[in-house]
Amino acid sequence: MRAKDQFPTWKIGILYAMISLLTVSSPLTSISAVKNIHRTVAEDFGVLELMGPEYLCIVFGGVIGTFSGGGDPETDVYTWVVTDQNGEVIFNQSGGGVQYETVKISFNEIGKYQVKLNVRRNNQSDFYEKTMEVTVQKGPELALEPDYLLCNGGYAELTAINPNNTPNINDYTIIWRDVLDNEIASGNTIQAYYEGYYKVEIFLTNSEGGQDCLITGSTFVGPPIDFKIIQSSEQICEGENITFSLDTPLSGEWFIRKDTETTKVSLGEGFEKVIRSEDIDGIGYFEVYFSAVNEEFPDCRSERRKFFFVNEAPKIQLSMTDQPEDCSDSSGGFQVTTQSDIDSLFIPELGLTEYGVSVGQTLSYSNLKPKIYTIKAFKNGCEVTELMKLEAMDPPLTASPPSQANVNIIEEPETCSPTGVSRGKLTFEFDEPVTGSFRVMQENEGEIIYGELINETSKTVDLLGGKYVLEFIMGGCTYPMEEVIIGTEKQVEYSVPESINICETFDLIPETEEDLTYTLTFPDGHEEQIGANGAFSLTEPGDYEILAVSNDGSSGLCPKKRQFTASLSQSISFDYQLIEEDCFGNKVFEASIEGIEPENASIRWQNSDGEIVGRSPIFYPTAYGTYSLIVQPLGSGYCPVEKIYFEVVEPIFRVDTKLEATKICPQPYEATITLTTDEEAVDHIEWIFFDLNGNRENLTELDDLLEIPAVEVGTYEVVVYSELGCELGRNQIEVEESTFTTLPQVEDSYAFCSIENNTIPAIDPGDFATYSWFHEDQLVSTSPTYKPEEIGDYLIVVTTEDGCEFTAEFNTYDACNFQVVYPNAMILNQADKDFRVLISEGVSEAELFVLNRQGTLIHHELTSEIPVEAPVLQWDGTVNGKNIPSGTYVVILLLRNNEFGFEDKITSSLLVIE
Template sequence: MLTSRFLLWKIGILLTGILGIYSWSSGNPNPLRESKLEVLDSDPEITGPHELCIVFGAVIGTFHGGGIPATDVYYWEVYSPTGALLLERSGGKQFEQLQFSFQGPGVYQIRLRVRRNADFIFSGQKTVNVRTGPSLIIQPDYLLCGENPTAISVMDPDNPTLSQYRFQWKNSQGQVVGLSNTLQVTQEGQYFFEITSQQGGCLVTGNTFVGPSLDFNLTVSSPAVCRGSDLVLATDTPLSGEWILIRPGSTAREPLGEAFQVILEREDLTTLGTYTAIFSANDPNYPGCQSTRRITFEVNESPILEVNPVEKPDNCSFPNGILDFTNLVSLDSLIIEELDLKWSNLTPGTTVRAEDLAPQIYTLVAYSTGCKFIRLYNLESKQPPILLPSTPEIFLPDYSITEETCGPNGINPGVLTVDFTQGNVSGAFRILAEGIGELLAGEISDQDRIEIPVPGGTYLLEIKIDGCTYPIEPVTIAKRPTVDFSVPAEIAICQSYDLVPSTAQDLIFTLTYPDNTSRTLDAGEAFDLTLEGSYSLLGVPKDPSSGLCPKTEEFSARLSQEFGFSAVLVEEDCFGNQIYEVALDGIDLNQVSIRWINDQGT
């Protein structure tokens, strides 16, 4: 089940009766909860703000009486602008501080008398000018829908008093991004505002969050790959949505389909430069407002390597070949896997040599600035060969291919059959692929035929009989099409999770659970996941004549830790003001979002 991040909002502290995203004062930027001052013994006096601004219904002023709190007794009185007595409190140490909520504008009087032992040693008063501050309409958070800008305003744009204030917006990096009441936002993040009156004296600060309703990030299997490499795009949260690719030097948006993740194969990444992937998902809580994020990755040139056959081997078994390798770009390392040879830190134009080489395929692996490049080189013998009495005779085999077939759970691989025309032979074989290297290898032991299961693709077959390398045979096996669907590689379950495999085809799914039970549903229906462990999902076409083979995907699920929370009263003074904080059980504060709401749900 999708959970909107906008159901909750992180506010660390709430003062009852006051909205927690704003602070306001005349010189003190955070009067919602002023820092506690260590009160040292001093002569009594009234300290505190002489001017306050009401922004959201009320404003709290904090005043101190000084003196010797351990022994002095404080008598506080607060009078309204009309002279009416609003508050009268007295007491010892805990009354050294007065916090009073001013409910309306005007000039108030704070009066204090201090008694030490039997004598009153201080009597004084302080005038506090409470003014009406700007009327705010800003919300704790705003939706960012797709890639459309979101307008956020501190005050009503039609408010006739706008010209009386100065505005400043900053982003989370502290950069100034706006100097007017309304800010057009296209980037997700926290935004901080500051309002000051043109006449000065009233400062209002606060912040808001702008972002998509669904909380997720995009992941890429590697931020930089070489041309000729594959790449996987996914989300860190199991979401299915639309993927779009923008290629280097282009603004065209290329749809990649709807899926939990997308595999871009080497054939898809032939252009060098910066690619941009865009993912958009729908939140059912906010119809019509897509949650969209972008990620970029680089496709770099593969290490360029020239191979020069200085000397070909005399025949199919004589190891006297010589190869020179010249790198045209800087290489961190160059490896010939079959020879266990390695050269490091090669500057452009460096030539290295390998000698005493038998005819065969060599796998060249080059690394450059994080790129890995694999190339196959077929070192052939001289033609015509220089034969020796010990040189084996070559009898060309017969080759045949059986195509891939559909199986009950996926594709059965094709089969490459090799018939040796001279009868039973002994030796070895290898199947290699360009850009990958060796895929399969095996022994031939007194056989006149071998059958090699091979999935669809293009390969090179290398056969050695009695130490003689036969001519390399290219092999191509057509790939059978499979059904198309995707599921997340890993799912975090909080009590339960509804998994709907992403597909645009008419399929039937069978899910095998970690306890080996299974359930079958049609495409579009949800599997209820409650168990931790490994799952297997089989998709088959409803129409047996579709020509599509079944496909099986494996994924895992883990149970997220359960947690609890409660509101804890952390501070209450003698004047009725209360401060609450959230106490979390079983989870770190940085892993949750919190929103405080009143009894009306706002």
């Protein structure tokens, strides 16, 4: 077990723009409240004021309230006591410093609580004292999901609180905001039409108008598939084109809608779309949509959109005012009338620029030679180019106009080639060598080709199909202007991505509505061919070239060749890791991704039903169960990676804490307290002691012990914590002194009798609850009394009614295994050769009988004074003062111990010598 962590009060949720957030807090945990506290301390230093929430809401199993006392944390001593509605103290802390000026208190049950603050300043113990009531109530049942799918261009319905399980829902204020904190709606339910993050605030209004039970959260609304639409520009001018493509090679359908319309118009399928301004309705805002289907969510089409604006092109009207009299005359003129405001107007042939021309204004130009004049008008970044053909009169009015060579113009249309379309040709043939210049002009473009003719009779130029105007100037004469048309050829239509990010392999299927055969040239130069609905398997990076040819020979469509580039995605690997947990069961997971930056990855956290519940690297599950994680690189084809599954298991919030304690006993002066709890769930144990005066002592030296000694009378409290430092339970027990102080009554030594049926009494140590008798460390009896049966050292262990244990030691000797020494002969009249008996310990009475051969008793003696190792029953061999005759006599010795209840008879012979 390790020391309890100081776990921060983070809340469940998603970080805006990256992760979903769902928090439960008191007002003092909000930014504004913290600022208010800091401002109060700064402006009114030393002013004491108990501040904290009036209401707290339990949403996830508990709630933490933050309370502040103000004052001077450097010198003030704060005592916080919180009692529940039953008067039980649930929080009691005292100390100085910032950590006691502001405290965080955990409430796990609903009800009314009293928060009392006492402040000692210097020697004034009750310098400040105040109590406030805090109501802890059941919070609303939240209904907001962490993720909503936006399907088919519709909307997602977001609901903050479950109205069916929140009776007081009308007491809450609910405000919705966008990611920039702009308020967008109020009320419990809103409709979200646009992709992005939505934030919600739920709170009760307290008596001072502040926010209590504040819950802030957010959710993400978006389609199932991650892709981006790439547009060539955000605005175009009338007459221009705009291209839309994808960062991801997806197959789907394109749509367009003008902002003034309600219906989308299909543009067909393809990897990209080129939209010509002349094909759409006028100027203004347009929305382009791309819609695709993911096989995991077949009923939810992923749709994204982009806006673009079509700017009005400048409008001008050209008219000839004077026609030159011949091909070299400078009497011509024209005018330009503006039909819209013009920022500038440029005529390159005149080297002339006009600025700031208002609508309806007419600009006139005179004394001009016959020529094609280019008029470029600009407005708001848009350009329009028109041609003014200032031709000479035919016939000329002058008397001697310049002569002109005959010109024959030959037009050749575009033609199909094996790989596409070959340009058309335009050939000029003259009936004589000519020197001069020519220009090929085109409406909306101006000059296309300029060329010199030096003594030439013909000239050929290549042109794309289209309509052109020809200008010839030779010998200072401008020839009649000719309009020519180069015929065009149509090509097959198909699309492929311009760039592909390959993840191991990518199956390329060109998009088309025609019957085509495709030939793909790989970066190494080898070719592969497929028919309609076939696929190319791409595995190598590099430049590719694809050629499509129509299978319908009668279509007249030319082949089309396209180029694209492929790159390889870095090899990616991913896993999940639990990075944070709190005491209410909330967990924070993070996707650990290698080989790619998280911002370049498509991240999907899904629940057991396959629903998306998170899209960012950080994931906060809102329910227990099975989840999965899959990561794909953005802008690439599907990577063959497997989902990683994991379980979010409900943690243990509370455990039983059963305490048992013995009494404080005299030997030694100590009690034992034993804790029984769930040892697998408990990581850390703290013990606290309160003496009879209520003084508290943290018994840190006893941390993490399941059994502790108690050497003082008082209350002992245990608090158990999880590995996260979360309190799992606490309990208290009273420890008292034992009233049973009588020691076992045992002598140092006891006799036992090896003779059966003796009357030696059993040892009685006194009245106790339990008894244990040990002989040489072996338990021999648990009876209240004990009669030893062997010689040796004994130990008795007794336990009193209140659990105190006493011990005593003693030893034993065999009182019935005595020794007797006496002579078998004696010499009369010699004091040191008389008859005498030596008896060992254990005999309390001895009786001597001496009989002659006839059986007559001649001597008798009885004694109860038997000293150890001193002679008794001494006899000098006389009877009535006279020596007995020499000879052999019978000696009978009776040995008794009335206490032990035994008698022993010894018979032997005695030789008497004179």
